[in-house]
Amino acid sequence: MTKSPPTSDPAALDALDRRLLTELAVDGRITNSALARRLGVAESTCLQRVRALRERGVIRGVHADIDLAAVGYPIQAVVKVRLGSHNRDHVASFHEVIAQVPGALRILHVGGEDDYLIHVAVASTQELRDLVLEHVNVHPVVRHTETQIVFEEIPGVGVL
Amino acid sequence: MTKSPPTSDPAALDALDRRLLTELAVDGRITNSALARRLGVAESTCLQRVRALRERGVIRGVHADIDLAAVGYPIQAVVKVRLGSHNRDHVASFHEVIAQVPGALRILHVGGEDDYLIHVAVASTQELRDLVLEHVNVHPVVRHTETQIVFEEIPGVGVL
DNA sequence: CCTGAAAGCCCCATGTT
C-alpha cells in the first residue's frame, strides 16, 4: 500500500444529491424550481447542488433520447470483435479506429471471450455490412468479428 | 402485398426537425429560445416542433447522463445469455425476469450465437456474481451465461 | 404552418443568517 484512503471523500454524495440525480436521470428537463419543490429545499440551494455535481463530473451531461428508427436508423446490431494481438500499441491504434465507426451507440472494451463490443444503429443491412467490413475488419489487428442483429431492446429497471 | 406504402409518411421529418433533434441529443437542456435562435425560427415555432416530436414519440425523453462510478456503481459488465429453448412462451417469461435485473443499463434480445446481451453496472464483483446467479441463471430456460467485465467505454462519434 | 407580442413564470446573482 503506497497510499492511504482519503479521510473524507471529496466525491461523497449525500442523500439530497442522490435524490436529485435520480430525478434528473428520469427527467433531465425538470425545472430547477420543480426540482427544489420536490426535494423540499430552496431553489438557490438546489441550483448550487446541481452546478457542483456538474462541475465535479458526476452529471456528465443531459441528452435527448431519440427514436432511432424514426430518424432513419431502423436496424441495430452488436459487433463482437476479437483481436489477434493484445500488444499495447495495437490496442491503442485500434481504439482510434473504432472511435470513428459511424453509427456507434456504445463501444465497450471488455475482458473475456471477446475484446470489444460495438453497439451500432444503421439505415440498412447493406450499411451494416459496409460498416463492419470498412470500419472494423480493415484493421490488421482484428482477427475475428461476429455481428448479432438486435431484435428488441427490453426496458429494464435501470440502476438509479 | 396486402398494404401499399403511405402516400405521405406521417412520421416524415424535415430538415428543421433533424437539426433540432441533433441539438437536443447534444444538449437536452438547451433553452427553447436558444434553440430557436440557432435554427433561425421563431420561438413559438420551435416550441411547437419539439412538442410534436415528443407527442409522436420521436423524442422519447431527456435524461441526465450520470457518472455511475461516482454514485457507487464502479463496475460494469456485459452478460451474454443463451437459452435452451426458443419456444415463444419461454422467451416471454424470460423477458419478464430479466426486465427486473437490478443495475441493468441495457437489455438486448439479439440473433446469432447469443440470445441476450445485458449491460449492467454494479457496486462490486460480489454483487455481479449474485446478480448473474440470482437473477439470470435462476431461470430454467437459461442454458449458458458468460460474463465479460467492461474495462473501458470508448467515446464514439454517435449516430446523429 | 409559421410568426410576433404579451402575460406569467422561472432562473440565478446577490445579500443575509
Added chain:
DNA sequence: AACATGGGGCTTTCAGG
C-alpha cells in the same frame, strides 16, 4: 451550507398572415 428576494430572461398562449 441554506435561504429569501428581485430584475432580467424564458416559456407559452393566442390572434393573425
